[in-house]
Amino acid sequence: MQRELFPSTPNKGEQARRKLLLAALKKFGDKGYDNASVREIADEAGQNVAAIAYYFGNKEKLYAAVLQGIAAHIGGLFRGIADDAEERQAAGTLGPAAAAEVIKRMLRTLLGEQFGGEFEKIRNVMMREQSSPSDSFGLLYKDMLKPTHELLTRMVGTAIGEDPASPVTILRAHALIGQVLAFAMARETILRRLGIKKLGAEHAAMIGDILDEHIEAVCLGLNPATR
Amino acid sequence: MQRELFPSTPNKGEQARRKLLLAALKKFGDKGYDNASVREIADEAGQNVAAIAYYFGNKEKLYAAVLQGIAAHIGGLFRGIADDAEERQAAGTLGPAAAAEVIKRMLRTLLGEQFGGEFEKIRNVMMREQSSPSDSFGLLYKDMLKPTHELLTRMVGTAIGEDPASPVTILRAHALIGQVLAFAMARETILRRLGIKKLGAEHAAMIGDILDEHIEAVCLGLNPATR
DNA sequence: TCTTTTTATACGTTCGTTTGACTTTATTCA
DNA sequence: TGAATAAAGTCAAACGAACGTATAAAAAGA
Numbered sequence: 001m002q003r004e005l006f007p008s009t010p011n012k013g014e015q016a017r018r019k020l021l022l023a024a025l026k027k028f029g030d031k032g033y034d035n036a037s038v039r040e041i042a043d044e045a046g047q048n049v050a051a052i053a054y055y056f057g058n059k060e061k062l063y064a065a066v067l068q069g070i071a072a073h074i075g076g077l078f079r080g081i082a083d084d085a086e087e088r089q090a091a092g093t094l095g096p097a098a099a100a101e102v103i104k105r106m107l108r109t110l111l112g113e114q115f116g117g118e119f120e121k122i123r124n125v126m127m128r129e130q131s132s133p134s135d136s137f138g139l140l141y142k143d144m145l146k147p148t149h150e151l152l153t154r155m156v157g158t159a160i161g162e163d164p165a166s167p168v169t170i171l172r173a174h175a176l177i178g179q180v181l182a183f184a185m186a187r188e189t190i191l192r193r194l195g196i197k198k199l200g201a202e203h204a205a206m207i208g209d210i211l212d213e214h215i216e217a218v219c220l221g222l223n224p225a226t227r
Numbered sequence: 228m229q230r231e232l233f234p235s236t237p238n239k240g241e242q243a244r245r246k247l248l249l250a251a252l253k254k255f256g257d258k259g260y261d262n263a264s265v266r267e268i269a270d271e272a273g274q275n276v277a278a279i280a281y282y283f284g285n286k287e288k289l290y291a292a293v294l295q296g297i298a299a300h301i302g303g304l305f306r307g308i309a310d311d312a313e314e315r316q317a318a319g320t321l322g323p324a325a326a327a328e329v330i331k332r333m334l335r336t337l338l339g340e341q342f343g344g345e346f347e348k349i350r351n352v353m354m355r356e357q358s359s360p361s362d363s364f365g366l367l368y369k370d371m372l373k374p375t376h377e378l379l380t381r382m383v384g385t386a387i388g389e390d391p392a393s394p395v396t397i398l399r400a401h402a403l404i405g406q407v408l409a410f411a412m413a414r415e416t417i418l419r420r421l422g423i424k425k426l427g428a429e430h431a432a433m434i435g436d437i438l439d440e441h442i443e444a445v446c447l448g449l450n451p452a453t454r
Numbered sequence: 455t456c457t458t459t460t461t462a463t464a465c466g467t468t469c470g471t472t473t474g475a476c477t478t479t480a481t482t483c484a
Numbered sequence: 485t486g487a488a489t490a491a492a493g494t495c496a497a498a499c500g501a502a503c504g505t506a507t508a509a510a511a512a513g514a
Contacts, residue, residue, distance in 0.1 A: 016493080032359065034261045038470060048495050050472080055493095059470065131358040132259065133415040145416050153420075167421055171430070172437050174417045178409025179402040185412045188360040189372050190401045193380075194394060203398070210399050217448030218441050243459080265504065275461055277506085286504065 005073045005122075017055045019045040024066050029124030033063055033134065064136040067129070070122050071143035074113075078148045081106060085151065089158075099158035100219040103176070106152055107211050110180045115204045127184050152177065160223040176218070179211055232300050232349075244282045246272040251293050256351030260290055260361065291363040294356070297349050298370035301340075305375045308333060312378065316385075323453060326385035327446040330403070333379055334438050337407045342431045354411050379404065387450040403445070406438055 006021045023045035027036035038059050042049045056062040085102050088094040094102075113119040129137055153173040157164030162172070183190060183199065191197065233248045250272035254263035265286050269276045283289040312329050315321040321329075340346040356364055380400040384391030389399070410417060410426065418424065447453050 032261075034259075037468080039468090048493095049470090050495070051493085053471065127358050130413045130416065131354050137415060141416065141419055146419070149416065149420055167430070168433055168437065170420050171417070171434055172441075174409050174413070174420070175406040175434070175437055175441065178405040178407070178413070180405070181413060182401050182405025182408050186357045186401070186405070186408060188364060189357065189368065189376065190398070192368055192373070193376055193397050193401070203394070206395055207398055207402070210395065210402055213449060214399075214402065214441075214445050218444045221444030221448050222440060264502075266502090275459095276504090277462090278460075280505065281459075 006069050016045075016047055016051060020047055020051060020055060020062065021066060021069060023047075024062050025070075025121050025125065028063060028066060029121040029128075032128055038062075060135075063134070064139060066125065067134075067136050067139045068143075070125060071140050074122065074126075075144035075147065077109065078106070078144070078151065081109065082147065082151045085155065089154075094158060096159045096161065096219065096223055096225065099155045100215060102155045103152065103159060103219070104212050104215050106148075106155070107176070107180050107215065108208050110177070111183070111204065111208055111211065114180075114184050115199065115201065123184060130181070131185065149173065149177070159219040161225055162222075176215065179214060183207060233296050243272075243274055243278060247274060247278060247282060247289065248293060248296060250274075251289050252296075252348050252352060255290060255293060256348040256355075259355055265289075287362075290361070291366060293352065294361075294363050294366045295370075297352060298367050301349065301353075302371035302374065304336065305333070305371070305378065308336065309374065309378050312382065316381075321385060323386045323388065323446065323450050326382045327442060329382045330379065330386060330446070331439050331442050333375075333382070334403070334407050334442065335435050337404070338410070338431065338435055338438065341407075341411050342426065342428065350411060357408070358412065376400065376404075386446040388452055389449075403442065406441060410434060 005025075006018045020041065024036070024041050027041045027044060030036070038052050039049050041062075042051060045051075052059065052062055056065055081102065085094065088098065113123055126140065129140055149170075153170050154164045156162065156173045156176065157166075157169045162169045187199075191199070194203075232252075233245045247268065251263070251268050254268045254271060257263070265279050266276050268289075269278060272278075279286065279289055283292060308329065312321065315325065340350055353367065356367055376397075380397050381391045383389065383400045383403065384393075384396045389396045414426075418426070421430075423430075
């Protein structure tokens with residue numbers, strides 16, 4: 001697991017490369033792949049336009065490198081939860097109630113990304129990939145979406161006594177994730193409904209509590225063993 | 228409430244206008260606003276490039292006309308549910324259980340749009356507006372998103388005994404909608420998780436049942452009067 | 455004839471990419 | 485160590501292609 005998004009080295013070229021990646025992340029996030037021109041990315045990075053071709057080959061490969069960096073960075077975030085869950089599962093101490101707690105923790109982690117300034121730019125790129133995947137979507141899926149989604153599905157299966165491999169459980173897990181995604185992807189709608197300009201920490205707290213309540217209700221309500 | 232998306236008239240010019248709107252809806256949906264060029268939209272409509280300027284002024288106004296048509300069309304879909312709910316509310320026969328049923332009906336209606344070939348193109352345009360709103364987003368919000376969201380919030384408030392005007396209830400309603408949006412906006416992720424190429428009728432049925440279960444569990448689990 | 459609609463063509467801008475010269479940094483070898 | 489050589493990095497300028505838009509003439513309909 002890496003700590004920094006785009007780890008830097010003292011090398012001259014590596015630093016320019018890193019500046020370009022950070023600038024590309026910002027511009028791609030702000031304006032999308034097509035509307036972010038290589039010229040403004042280079043300007044943002046304090047580099048020449050030709051540097052992109054020099055370091056990455058072309059614009060598309062630069063974008064792929066950004067996605068790869070995001071996948072490795074965020075993928076590491078959830079690996080901690082995954083390891084913890086698998087450890088308890090192996091020890092046989094992961095019952096329905098504990099699984100529900102893992103689900104809550106995962107959704108809160110996902111939710112946390114919506115508000116931390118750290119992830120502001122990453123979120124925009126990811127949301128765009130979710131709603132209209134590029135050719136490099138596979139990079140995000142393989143290293144982050146798939147393992148995270150699979151973990152959540154296992155937890156849902158454990159929490160309500162359903163087969164984690166069945167389509168129903170996969171779909172159910174997906175629906176539960178949607179409760180978080182709504183605040184990222186339909187952001188403008190909820191902002192207008194609340195009559196505010198941006199979601200603050202107080203809203204993050206409210207949403208976290210609401211999601212906990214929903215998870216609790218669904219897990220208790222649907223598990224035949226707990227009713 | 229209008230039946231057709233872009234109502235046609237026998238007029239010569241109106242038909243060309245309508246062809247352009249339909250072609251624009253398709254292209255904007257498939258490739259997004261920027262990647263859909265006015266030339267290919269005109270080709271798709273069997274019209275000349277200059278026809279867009281002639282009938283709509285410019286590309287942006289054409290796009291706004293498409294959004295306006297969508298808002299009027301979909302807005303009408305939910306007006307039936309809204310009228311029904313308000314009628315029962317006025318009659319005093321809208322208790323928590325009935326409100327929960329209205330919520331289920333709304334989510335199923337929203338879900339239905341994901342699968343009918345009729346709405347395939349509309350969905351793409353709407354999802355793009357949700358994740359990165361254009362200057363014309365207000366057209367969608369005013370005539371369709373706002374009334375629908377408000378109705379759902381009222382039903383959630385009634386179903387679990389919460390103030391429909393409180394931020395918590397608004398946020399809760401939004402989270403519940405997210406369960407449907409996930410299948411539209413994070414479509415590629417769920418497709419890969421299921422190992423399929425597209426969601427079919429059998430998945431629509433599963434998802435509908437899952438959402439019913441979740442709504443039921445949340446409404447029952449959170450309403451102090453029913454526990 | 456007069457208005458409405460359609461057409462081909464051109465304009466100016468911006469895009470991603472390429473080129474070749476220039477400067478800086480690293481390596482080699484006397 | 486220090487000059488010579490190679491490699492790595494930077495830069496301004498230009499290329500062809502695609503874009504949205506504008507124009508003015510031709511065609512069609514009233």
